[in-house]
Amino acid sequence: xxxxNIGLIGGGFMGRAHTNAYKRVSDFFPELEYQPVLKAVCTLxxxxxxxxxxxxxYESTETDWHKLIERAxxxxxxxxxxxxxxxxxxxxxxxxNKIVLCEKPLALNSSEGAEMVTAVEKAGVPNMVWYNYRRIxxxxxxxxxxxxxxxxxxxYHYRANFLQDWTISPDVxxxxxxxxxxxxxxxxxxxxxxxxxxxxxxxxxLNGSITDVSAMTETFVKERLHxxxxxxxxxxxxxxxxxxxxxxxxxxxVFESTRYARGHKALYxxxxxxxxxxxxxxxxxxxxxxxxxxxxxxxxxxxxxxxVTDHGGGHPYMDKWWVPGLQIGxxxxxxxxxxxxxxxxxxxxxxxxxxxxxxxxxxxxxxxLTSARERCWVKVSA
Numbered sequence: 001x002x003x004x005n006i007g008l009i010g011g012g013f014m015g016r017a018h019t020n021a022y023k024r025v026s027d028f029f030p031e032l033e034y035q036p037v038l039k040a041v042c043t044l045x046x047x048x049x050x051x052x053x054x055x056x057x058y059e060s061t062e063t064d065w066h067k068l069i070e071r072a073x074x075x076x077x078x079x080x081x082x083x084x085x086x087x088x089x090x091x092x093x094x095x096x097n098k099i100v101l102c103e104k105p106l107a108l109n110s111s112e113g114a115e116m117v118t119a120v121e122k123a124g125v126p127n128m129v130w131y132n133y134r135r136i137x138x139x140x141x142x143x144x145x146x147x148x149x150x151x152x153x154x155x156y157h158y159r160a161n162f163l164q165d166w167t168i169s170p171d172v173x174x175x176x177x178x179x180x181x182x183x184x185x186x187x188x189x190x191x192x193x194x195x196x197x198x199x200x201x202x203x204x205x206l207n208g209s210i211t212d213v214s215a216m217t218e219t220f221v222k223e224r225l226h227x228x229x230x231x232x233x234x235x236x237x238x239x240x241x242x243x244x245x246x247x248x249x250x251x252x253x254v255f256e257s258t259r260y261a262r263g264h265k266a267l268y269x270x271x272x273x274x275x276x277x278x279x280x281x282x283x284x285x286x287x288x289x290x291x292x293x294x295x296x297x298x299x300x301x302x303x304x305x306x307x308v309t310d311h312g313g314g315h316p317y318m319d320k321w322w323v324p325g326l327q328i329g330x331x332x333x334x335x336x337x338x339x340x341x342x343x344x345x346x347x348x349x350x351x352x353x354x355x356x357x358x359x360x361x362x363x364x365x366x367x368x369l370t371s372a373r374e375r376c377w378v379k380v381s382a
Contacts, residue, residue: 154275
């Protein structure tokens with residue numbers, strides 16, 4: 001079995017999620033040709049890096065990502081650092097002919113994202129963005145049902161939200177390791193690039209391209225202490241965002257995200273309504289997909305809750321895990337995405353979402369932020 005030597009850059013939440021996938025994928029997908037090897041991890045702090053490597057089983061450490069990329073024994077570079085570093089790392093990895101995997105969003109903005117797409121495509125290196133929610137079995141099942149035309153000849157509505165409440169306190173700082181997502185210089189945007197990017201990627205995958213948007217954003221806490229400088233600084237990210245949109249298939253979209261919805265830690269839902277049927281999904285009940293079909297006999301017509309755990313191929317990925325009826329969790333979506341990537345790598349095929357797919361999401365995010373700033377409808381750039 002060929003080894004695929006992984007060089008992970010970043011040792012935070014996403015670094016852990018990706019590493020778990022590298023460690024588990026060969027056990028549950030033994031047919032894969034490639035076997036990931038935890039060759040090196042890189043963080044700026046040497047003590048943190050060594051601790052991470054020891055806990056997760058990386059063979060070596062680096063504190064300079066340039067050196068990791070230059071190493072001849074690294075096949076794939078996985079970017080798990082704040083958004084403002086994505087472009088520089090991806091471009092250098094492509095120049096060094098490395099496979100490039102990047103945490104979402106692809107970049108700070110679509111201009112940077114376009115440079116990244118050009119770099120990986122010019123170098124001809126495999127690439128992928130970790131929009132993992134596509135690989136939750138119930139969401140993958142929703143994709144299959146939509147593609148089979150079961151919702152009907154026309155789609156009318158798509159709606160999604162992603163709600164959290166962890167930044168309500170004005171005492172939460174911006175910047176630094178734990179709260180860089182509140183620093184506009186590191187994150188590029190707030191909930192739009194962090195949470196709505198997930199909603200948008202899923203929507204584009206399920207329902208096709210978005211043509212134009214009308215958005216509003218709000219920053220509720222105007223100043224926060226910066227964790228690094230120690231100074232009070234203006235907050236430049238969006239705490240909340242809501243937008244309307246048109247899809248190319250003629251349907252209407254409604255999206256909302258906030259970090260100020262008290263009581264919600266990670267509520268991500270979507271619903272899609274077609275001429276004949278509707279479906280909906282909730283991250284907090286992630287192993288279930290709800291489905292309504294108007295063609296059912298009247299006395300039996302109603303919403304049904306489908307427990308997505310069956311084997312035999314009808315429920316995506318589930319025959320790789322436990323017996324029917326036992327659900328899996330959030331972390332398994334990364335295992336599934338990695339398995340699909342490794343399978344595509346063997347076939348010399350692209351595995352979506354590629355950098356180009358990630359750029360499409362980035363363009364929608366940019367249009368949303370422009371619309372909110374200019375208070376008008378904005379077309380999504382081609």
